[in-house]
Amino acid sequence: MRHLASITKKTMLVIILCVAFSSSCHAYEFAEKWTKADTALQATFISLGLIDWAQTRWMAKQDWYWKDTHHIEMNPFLGRKPHQDKADFLIPVGLVLHTVVAMALPSSYKIKGFDIMPRRTWQLIFIGAELGAVGNNFNIGARIGF
Secondary structure, three states: OHHHHHHHHHHHHHHHHHHHHHHHHOOOOOOOOOOHHHHHHHHHHHHHHHHHHHHHHHHHHOOOEEOOEEOOOOOOOOOOOOOHHHHHHHHHHHHHHHHHHHHHOOOOEEEOOEEEOHHHHHHHHHHHHHHHHHHHHHHOOOOOOO
C-alpha cells in the first residue's frame, strides 16, 4: 500500500509540473534567441547535477553514514536522508524542469532602461548552487557512484 501511495505522489507531481509548464512550452518565444553560451551554461548545470546525483546515490547506499559520521542531504526537496529511489526520480525531473524554465525565460529584458538577463541569471544561480553542493559532498568524503 505504501508503494502505491509513493507511485501516486510521483504521478501527481509529474502531472502538476507538466500543467504548470505547458503554457511556457507553447509560447511563441520559447527558447528564442538561445545562444551557444546558453547551451554551455545549461550543459554545465546538467553536468554538475549529474555529479551531485551520483554523489547522492552513493550517500544513500551508505545509509548516510561513513567515516564514523551521520550525514544529511541539504536539498530540501529530497529530505534529510532520502532513499535512492526518491533521488532517482526527483533529481532527473529537476534537471529537465530547470532546462524547460531556462528555455522559457527571455534572454534579456529591459526595465526602465536597464537590461536584465533572466535566463543567464537563472542558470548562474543554479550552477553556483550545484558547485556548492558537489564541493561540499566532495569535502565530506562522498564518492561518485551509480
